Amino acid sequence: MAADTKERILSASGELFRRQGYEGTGLKQIVTAANVPFGSLYHFFPGGKEQLGAQAIRVSGGQFAQLGNAILDASPDIVSGVRDLFTGAARTIEASGYADACPIATVALEVSSSSEPMRQAAAEVFEGWFADLQQRFVAAGISPDRARELAVATLSLLEGAFIFSRATRSAQPVEIAGAGAVQMIELELGRLSER
Amino acid sequence: MAADTKERILSASGELFRRQGYEGTGLKQIVTAANVPFGSLYHFFPGGKEQLGAQAIRVSGGQFAQLGNAILDASPDIVSGVRDLFTGAARTIEASGYADACPIATVALEVSSSSEPMRQAAAEVFEGWFADLQQRFVAAGISPDRARELAVATLSLLEGAFIFSRATRSAQPVEIAGAGAVQMIELELGRLSER
DNA sequence: TCTACGCTAGATAGAACGCTCTAGCGTATC
DNA sequence: GATACGCTAGAGCGTTCTATCTAGCGTAGA
Numbered sequence: 001m002a003a004d005t006k007e008r009i010l011s012a013s014g015e016l017f018r019r020q021g022y023e024g025t026g027l028k029q030i031v032t033a034a035n036v037p038f039g040s041l042y043h044f045f046p047g048g049k050e051q052l053g054a055q056a057i058r059v060s061g062g063q064f065a066q067l068g069n070a071i072l073d074a075s076p077d078i079v080s081g082v083r084d085l086f087t088g089a090a091r092t093i094e095a096s097g098y099a100d101a102c103p104i105a106t107v108a109l110e111v112s113s114s115s116e117p118m119r120q121a122a123a124e125v126f127e128g129w130f131a132d133l134q135q136r137f138v139a140a141g142i143s144p145d146r147a148r149e150l151a152v153a154t155l156s157l158l159e160g161a162f163i164f165s166r167a168t169r170s171a172q173p174v175e176i177a178g179a180g181a182v183q184m185i186e187l188e189l190g191r192l193s194e195r
Numbered sequence: 196m197a198a199d200t201k202e203r204i205l206s207a208s209g210e211l212f213r214r215q216g217y218e219g220t221g222l223k224q225i226v227t228a229a230n231v232p233f234g235s236l237y238h239f240f241p242g243g244k245e246q247l248g249a250q251a252i253r254v255s256g257g258q259f260a261q262l263g264n265a266i267l268d269a270s271p272d273i274v275s276g277v278r279d280l281f282t283g284a285a286r287t288i289e290a291s292g293y294a295d296a297c298p299i300a301t302v303a304l305e306v307s308s309s310s311e312p313m314r315q316a317a318a319e320v321f322e323g324w325f326a327d328l329q330q331r332f333v334a335a336g337i338s339p340d341r342a343r344e345l346a347v348a349t350l351s352l353l354e355g356a357f358i359f360s361r362a363t364r365s366a367q368p369v370e371i372a373g374a375g376a377v378q379m380i381e382l383e384l385g386r387l388s389e390r
Numbered sequence: 391t392c393t394a395c396g397c398t399a400g401a402t403a404g405a406a407c408g409c410t411c412t413a414g415c416g417t418a419t420c
Numbered sequence: 421g422a423t424a425c426g427c428t429a430g431a432g433c434g435t436t437c438t439a440t441c442t443a444g445c446g447t448a449g450a
Contacts, residue, residue: 004394005397021305023218027438039441044397048439099308106304110216112361113294124360135299152359152368153375159358160351163300166307167317173347180348184375187382200427222408232429237409239427373412 007043008034014060019099021106022053022118046084051105058106060103061125065132078140079185082154086178090171090176098169101162129155139186141192150188154181201239203229208247209255214294216301217248217313247311248302255298256320260327273335274380277349281373284353285366293364295358322349330362332380338389349376 012034027049031038045052071088075081093101100144106123130151137147161177207229211220222244240247266283270276290298303317325346332342344381356372 004291021216021218023216024305024309029438037397038401038439039399066449084243097308105417106301108358108362109274109301113214114219118360119364123364124364126359149371149374152303152371153352156353156355156359156368156372156375157348159355160353161355161421162341162348163303163354164321164347164351167303167314167321169318170228173351176344176347179344180351180379183382184379185356187378195238221406223406232427233409233431234411249448256440 004034005034005040008036009044009052010059011055013056014063016104017053017056017107018101018103022110027052032064036063050115050117053111053115054118057104057107057118057121057125061122061128064103065125065129067184068129069132072136079182079189081136082185083178083182086158086161086174086181089162090165090174090178091097093162093174094171098166101166102159105159106160126155137188140189142188146188150185157181158166196384200229200231202344203234204231204239204247205251205254208251209258209298210249212251212254212302213296213298217305222247242354245310245312246311248306249313252299252302252316252320256317256323259298259318260324267331273331274377274384276331277380278377279357279372281353281369281376284357285360285369287361287371288357288369289366293361296361297354300354300357314383321350332383335384337383338385341383348379352376 009030013030016030023029026036027041030052031041041052042048043122046054049056059098068085071084072078072081075084079152089101093099104122104125108126110124111118130148133151133154134144137150138144142150157177157180158174161173164173165171204225208225209269211225211228222236222272223233225247236247237243240250247332263280266279267273267276270279278386284296288294297357299317299320302313303321306313307317308314325343329339329342332345333339352372352375353369356368359368360366
């Protein structure tokens, strides 16, 4: 049951951090939500809140990548894959009452000037996302350098739109950003086929 | 000297919130940084931290808009204006040790599910930014609807890239996002001139 | 059956939090 | 010179925070 407890802590942490941020979430709130005793938290995370935060970033970031990759895998091509990605994100954010968008963006911004271990965890997660998406663009025939630029731009559109959608309580920014990303990618693929 | 004290509180709050977020910044830290007595804070902001936070969002958001508009005014056309906007942001983020990017994004994400007055303040600031940029695209001949989409997409690119740049300690995401925004706008203007 | 140890369980310490309170300073007005 | 009031000044309230500590449960291996 040990592994189960640790997973419940990480799962509850992920959800709370995503919605309220790192500083806005107390350890007591986490153990209550996870339904685990307080002592267990420090048994599994002797490094305290910071260690828990860093690990939660990696786990939540990894799950988000898995979800994204599953959507991209299920789509016939990269263009409709990216379109599905943004559409799915828009539906999720709506369905959660504009609470669930990026699992780590809030925490990443909060800690990037105050906790080096957590900042680094976020940086690694982001780099992983870049690499995943870059690889898919390369597979579609785009050069590695250009593919990385497209990946960074696509994910920037998504993350920025998440901020606006949560604050304005509207899925429109995510939808607009999705259309922009699709346009950018189609333009690139079009240039490719012209040669 | 009253106005000066209030301004110093808002200025210090803006800087601290931008770097550490809302929950991560204590009132004691604010009054220390602003060099004002604790009592003054509650004299000017009887609504407490939440009122201060909402006002800081509006003030900081307004200043950021002013800065952006000044850059756009100084540029010969909208395309180089947007380019200068992203370049300036990239230099600022570098110069601050990857601390100073968007003045309200961190707070907006933190509070959008926990404080309605602050969420609303952030939403109004963002809508103001959208309207400012939309107007400039309209002035360049783009239709209002399409201009709004371009404004939302451009600012999404900027905000998303800010997250990545702060976390990875590299200005590259902002630079890539800037190139993407410029490309989008040029494409739109090109279509316009083809008719 | 006994022992070891991973894990549960929660009380509690010590510090920091937001906020309230009273006292008094300084200036403008009569 | 006296009065009124905006503002300064900071002590201290109650709460909540992270983190530590000791005690005991439950299971696996000797």
